[in-house]
Amino acid sequence: ADVHAETSGVCHFAYDDEETCLEDVRHLLSLLPANNRELPPRTPCDDPKDRPGDALLDIVPADPGRSYDVRAVIEEIADHGEYVEVHAGWARNVVCALARLGGETVGVVANQPAVLAGVLDIHASEKAARFVQFCDAFNIPLVTLVDVPGFLPGVDQEHGGIIRHGAKLLYAYCNATVPRVSVVLRKAYGGAYIVMDSRSVGADLALAWPGNEIAVMGAEGAANVVFRREIQAADDPEAVRQQKIKEYRAQLMHPYYAAERGLVDDVIDPRRTREVLVDALAMLREKHADLPSRKHGNPPQ
Numbered sequence: 001a002d003v004h005a006e007t008s009g010v011c012h013f014a015y016d017d018e019e020t021c022l023e024d025v026r027h028l029l030s031l032l033p034a035n036n037r038e039l040p041p042r043t044p045c046d047d048p049k050d051r052p053g054d055a056l057l058d059i060v061p062a063d064p065g066r067s068y069d070v071r072a073v074i075e076e077i078a079d080h081g082e083y084v085e086v087h088a089g090w091a092r093n094v095v096c097a098l099a100r101l102g103g104e105t106v107g108v109v110a111n112q113p114a115v116l117a118g119v120l121d122i123h124a125s126e127k128a129a130r131f132v133q134f135c136d137a138f139n140i141p142l143v144t145l146v147d148v149p150g151f152l153p154g155v156d157q158e159h160g161g162i163i164r165h166g167a168k169l170l171y172a173y174c175n176a177t178v179p180r181v182s183v184v185l186r187k188a189y190g191g192a193y194i195v196m197d198s199r200s201v202g203a204d205l206a207l208a209w210p211g212n213e214i215a216v217m218g219a220e221g222a223a224n225v226v227f228r229r230e231i232q233a234a235d236d237p238e239a240v241r242q243q244k245i246k247e248y249r250a251q252l253m254h255p256y257y258a259a260e261r262g263l264v265d266d267v268i269d270p271r272r273t274r275e276v277l278v279d280a281l282a283m284l285r286e287k288h289a290d291l292p293s294r295k296h297g298n299p300p301q
Helices: 002-008 016-029 055-059 068-075 122-137 155-159 160-173 188-196 217-224 229-231 239-252 270-283
Strands: 083-086 094-101 105-109 142-148 181-189 205-208 213-215
Touching: 016 083, 016 094, 016 105, 055 068, 055 217, 068 083, 068 105, 068 142, 068 270, 094 122, 094 270, 105 122, 122 142, 142 188, 155 160, 160 205, 181 188, 181 270, 205 270, 213 217, 213 239, 217 229, 217 239
Parallel strands: 105 142, 142 181, 181 205, 181 213
Antiparallel strands: 083 094, 094 105
């Protein structure tokens, strides 16, 4: 079971005993509709939508170089802190989970900075794409928590077709007609940010925390590329490099840069994340979108 759950990704869940397995199956079924023509069951919620989320300020470090467990963020915003993680042992650099927000079932896709710094690779892209398609098939709204520094570089990934596999996630989001809300928690770099349900691929609402860094790449990497000649020609290259990094960050990566350019709809207080998401999903509940008339799509393989 461990091989199929952690190595191949064939098995969605693995348990040591039958009792725990059946208990979780019951919980899973309580989150899902009876079929694809029904909406997921809604339950009365006695967990206040506006309960303080002060813990989020400590969970996510302001320093982009420090890691954290994004599951703690999901636990903080979900009803009663409960969620069901899918494929928990496979491609752990992305977290896919079913939870409730305000009594409504949602699918959560989140980058996991605690594993591989949260980069997207072949397996993570496939895992998230499959989950997005599952949620869309059963009318489950999608909440995407973004903290991604990019796609995993390397010869193995390139030869394995990272662009082709990464496109599966892009296709899944673009094809999804359910309500879609994304929140940039911290880093959102390059093409990996685009495929994580950005505004440009059709997110209904794109939100961001004040510490967001939506950019082509980090300030250090960008400064090295953009100001390379100037740095090399300087008497003190390191001093000039640090100055250029500071200038780049101040001009292009300040908290409201993304909002000014329409990349996000609003910059929100992290402590209000749960409240904003519950209200957003309520607003989008009646969303109806039709796909173009066609026999079928042509998804990347």
